[in-house]
Amino acid sequence: MKTAxxxxxTVTSRDGTEIGYYKTGQGPAAVVLHGSMESARSHTLLAEALASDFTVYLPDRRGRGLxxxxxxxxxxxxxxxxxxxxxxxxxxxxAFGVSAGGAVVLEAARTLPLQQIALYEPAIVADxxxxxxxxxxxxxxxxxxDLAGGMVTSMFGFEMAPAFLKVIPRGLLRRMTEKMLVKEERQAPADAITMRRLAPTIHAEGTIVAELGGTFDNFRTVAADVLLMGGTKGLAGLKPGRATLEKVLPHCRRIEFDGYDHGSSxxxxxxxxxxxxxxxxxIAEEVKAFFKQS
Structure with a gap:
């Protein structure tokens, strides 16, 4: 398979923190902002699919990678x-944003001169x-x-746990998670951004969801055109938020992909x-067609 x-x-954010990014493609610029437990390179396939028509920027959100x-x-x-x-x-x-990254892109569209934003399962909840x-x-x-314990806590906190896991004792879930972390580290390349390295960043994701929870009316002022996407097998806790966003966003087109889950982009x-x-x-085809409309 071809790789982008x-x-x-790198750029410097307002507080002096360096934000690194990867770049590929040609044409007008588009920024892709990854979601939780991900890094910039989690969307290389999507970037490759956009690269024939757009110069794609893949930032590592702070706390990760570059x-x-x-x-x-x-x-x-x-x-x-x-x-x-x-x-x-x-x-x-x-800009295109996924999950918590999608919530950031949507919040940014209230104050920054974004003309088009595409969102995949943005992490906006009612409360x-x-x-x-x-x-x-x-x-x-x-x-x-206790990174494994923290990951179990966040899995239930974000309502990501499938029903069958809810009946498994927490201690056993923690041990299962630790084994998964060890197995990934054993198999991953030396420079890989593993789940163990990403686990502490979950605090920031929880902060985003908590801070933006219930702020739907704020997005009535978003002037950008919005492509709002999700999957029928995505996170159940985020589906009501998409329905509400579809109503409050002034310029919104919504797509629900049959059988796709939260990680499908x-x-x-x-x-x-x-x-x-x-x-x-x-998903990239829809994003590309949307971005080419301007």
């Missing part, structure tokens, strides 16, 4: 400023309070080095072991 040729670059760390005063605004730095350097007014509650336990587990592997390249290409 990626070059690297980018600097989170700071204690982190908020959604921090992520918007990081995205703004990349958009400015790229000269881009188009952010429950996420603030599980984050307390998550932070305690991460602080004592991302490269197969890592936290997306059931991913399919054909699903990535199908």
């Amino acid at each position: 040729e990626l070059t690297q670059g 980018s600097g760390p989170h700071r204690a005063d982190y908020t959604v605004r921090t992520e918007v400023e990081d995205l703004e730095a990349v958009l400015t350097a790229a000269g881009a007014d188009r 952010g309070a429950p996420h603030r509650e599980w984050l307390i336990r998550f932070d305690q587990e991460i602080a004592r080095g 991302s490269d197969p592997g890592g936290v997306n072991p059931t991913g399919k390249p054909e699903a990535v290409r199908r």
Whole structure:
């Protein structure tokens, strides 16, 4: 399978943090912002599919890969400023965001001059309070080095756990998760951004969901054209949010892909072991056609 040729670059966000990115393609610029437990290279297949018509920028959101760390005063605004730095350097007014990255792109569209945004299962929920509650336990587990326990906590906090896991004792789930982390590290290349390395970034994702929960009316002012996408097998907790966003966004087209799940826009592997390249290409086709409308 052909792999996109990626070059690297960096920009400086407003608080001085370096934000690194990969770049590929030709034509007008478009920024692709990855989701939770992912990094910039989680969307290389999608970037490759867009690269014939667009110069695609794949930033590592802070705390990952090429980018600097989170700071204690982190908020959604921090992520918007990081995205703004990349958009400015790229000269881009188009962006595609996934999950928490989609929530950041949507929030950015309220204040930045974005003309077109495509979103795949943006992490906007009706009530952010429950996420603030599980984050307390998550932070305690991460602080004592219990990454597997923290991942179990976040899986239930984000309502990602399938029904059959809800009857398994938590201790057993934690041990299963630890074995999965060890197996991935054993098989991964030395420079891979593994789940163990990504686990601490879940705090930021929970912060985004908690902060933006219930803020649907704020998006009535978004002037950008919006392509709002999801999958029929995606996260159940995010489906009501898409229905509400479809109503409040002034310029919105919605697509629900039959049989696609929350990770369908991302490269197969890592936290997306059931991913399919054909699903990535199908989503990329819709994004490309949408971005070419301007």
